[in-house]
Amino acid sequence: MGSLDHLWLHFTEMGRYEAGEELQVIVRGDGCYLEDAAGRRYLDALAGLFCVNIGYGFGEEMGEAAAAQMRELPFAINWTFAHPRSIELAGEVASLAPGDLNRVFFVSGGSEAVEAAWKLARQHHTARGERRWKAIARRVAYHGTTMGALSINGCADLRAPFEPLVPDVLHVSNTNRFHRPPDESEASFTAYLLDELEATIEQASPGTVAMVIIEPVQNSGGSFMPPAGYLEGVRELCDRFGILLCFDEVITGFGRVGHWFAAERFGVTPDLITSAKGLSSAYASIGALIASERVMEPFLSGGRMYTHGMTFGGHPVQSAIALKNIEIMKRERIVEHVRETEADFRATLEPLLDLPIVGDLRGAGFFYALELVKERETRASFSDEECDELLRGFVSPRLFEEGLLCRADDRGDPVVQISPPLVAGQAEFDRIAGTLGTVLEEAGRRMQVAA
Numbered sequence: 392m393g394s395l396d397h398l399w400l401h402f403t404e405m406g407r408y409e410a411g412e413e414l415q416v417i418v419r420g421d422g423c424y425l426e427d428a429a430g431r432r433y434l435d436a437l438a439g440l441f442c443v444n445i446g447y448g449f450g451e452e453m454g455e456a457a458a459a460q461m462r463e464l465p466f467a468i469n470w471t472f473a474h475p476r477s478i479e480l481a482g483e484v485a486s487l488a489p490g491d492l493n494r495v496f497f498v499s500g501g502s503e504a505v506e507a508a509w510k511l512a513r514q515h516h517t518a519r520g521e522r523r524w525k526a527i528a529r530r531v532a533y534h535g536t537t538m539g540a541l542s543i544n545g546c547a548d549l550r551a552p553f554e555p556l557v558p559d560v561l562h563v564s565n566t567n568r569f570h571r572p573p574d575e576s577e578a579s580f581t582a583y584l585l586d587e588l589e590a591t592i593e594q595a596s597p598g599t600v601a602m603v604i605i606e607p608v609q610n611s612g613g614s615f616m617p618p619a620g621y622l623e624g625v626r627e628l629c630d631r632f633g634i635l636l637c638f639d640e641v642i643t644g645f646g647r648v649g650h651w652f653a654a655e656r657f658g659v660t661p662d663l664i665t666s667a668k669g670l671s672s673a674y675a676s677i678g679a680l681i682a683s684e685r686v687m688e689p690f691l692s693g694g695r696m697y698t699h700g701m702t703f704g705g706h707p708v709q710s711a712i713a714l715k716n717i718e719i720m721k722r723e724r725i726v727e728h729v730r731e732t733e734a735d736f737r738a739t740l741e742p743l744l745d746l747p748i749v750g751d752l753r754g755a756g757f758f759y760a761l762e763l764v765k766e767r768e769t770r771a772s773f774s775d776e777e778c779d780e781l782l783r784g785f786v787s788p789r790l791f792e793e794g795l796l797c798r799a800d801d802r803g804d805p806v807v808q809i810s811p812p813l814v815a816g817q818a819e820f821d822r823i824a825g826t827l828g829t830v831l832e833e834a835g836r837r838m839q840v841a842a
């Protein structure tokens with residue numbers, strides 16, 4: 392086992408394997424742990440990719456749900472027809488979503504959900520007699536890889552190879568407060584961000600802007616939390632200018648920040664929510680665009696339709712798996728568990744701030760990032776070459792060697808992302824903090840970060 396003669400990996404420098412680097416093949420999982428073909432065990436502190444929310448231990452139950460559905464009805468489409476599982480799942484999702492976000496359109500993953508959101512926003516405005524097409528997103532944010540979703544991304548390195556992209560996406564600042572002036576208050580930061588957003592809308596000509604899309608807690612760049620009043624302010628600006636507000640909850644949805652949706656945690660209701668990963672805890676490839684009654688109302692008369700669809704959107708087997716996932720999450724009190732233990736998790740990670748190389752710990756629920764700094768005093772970051780040496784050359788392989796899967800990421804400033812399955816407990820928190828402590832201490836010495 393282990394050859395890459397045929398399989399082409401995603402976002403991977405395949406030349407490394409051509410040059411002889413060992414390929415890790417993951418062969419089984421249980422709870423928060425994975426095992427590779429060589430028998431090594433790893434604590435998966437990234438939950439796959441922010442997605443295996445219930446952990447790896449529910450295969451039997453999920454498999455039975457899938458098998459039962461395959462026996463009953465392996466496939467039916469959701470175009471014109473419907474089938475029982477997509478109807479039931481849409482009802483479940485609507486009951487968990489905030490406000491009157493009651494209309495659910497199924498897709499196969501996060502990129503498709505974002506793609507669907509932008510298309511729906513455009514058609515919503517058209518159906519109301521307005522031609523609006525532009526989108527506003529934030530710098531360094533990741534929203535997927537299909538051409539529409541990629542255009543929304545604020546990650547320059549991912550965009551550049553594929554330009555020209557879908558035109559007319561404007562990018563504004565994200566909520567990274569770590570590198571703002573030290574004497575700036577939270578209220579001033581919020582005011583700065585909202586002023587910038589307002590000016591961007593004005594500059595774009597407000598009647599052309601269809602959608603503002605943001606993650607309530609932004610992953611790329613490292614778990615950027617919204618400052619107080621920010622989400623409320625974005626909501627107010629969208630209302631004032633007739634723009635739809637979409638929360639991209641592909642990561643934050645389904646429990647990651649201690650609520651079914653982050654919108655609920657922050658008390659701000661968007662018009663659209665994109666979700667995927669945690670909807671099935673990654674046991675199936677299913678996502679959903681969830682829209683408010685107001686957004687869908689123009690499509691309910693006048694012979695209009697939302698002109699979008701995919702063969703596999705809301706596939707019966709995937710829907711059955713997502714339904715089972717929600718049943719398990721409720722039965723096992725997984726969302727409550729995140730809320731009840733998030734303070735312990737944070738407290739376990741906090742001592743890492745004593746390491747000179749760790750500048751910041753931020754996030755919520757089971758969704759944290761540590762920002763690595765070259766100099767704590769000035770918060771100075773590493774150069775691109777140093778990041779390469781630090782993250783790819785040292786931190787990632789060392790964590791792997793120590794049996795801990797985390798993500799060392801430098802789409803923004805260098806961070807280590809920590810996002811375990813939502814069934815993790817104190818034993819896992821301790822191991823994550825312990826291993827990170829060892830490896831980051833070594834990293835600090837190696838990079839000559841002053842104590």
Ligand code: PLP
Nearest residue numbers: 500501502533534535639641642
């Ligand atoms: N949106 C966000 C916030 C994401 O984190 C991701 C993936 O990580 C996506 C969208 C794209 O999802 P997918 O990889 O399922 O297409």
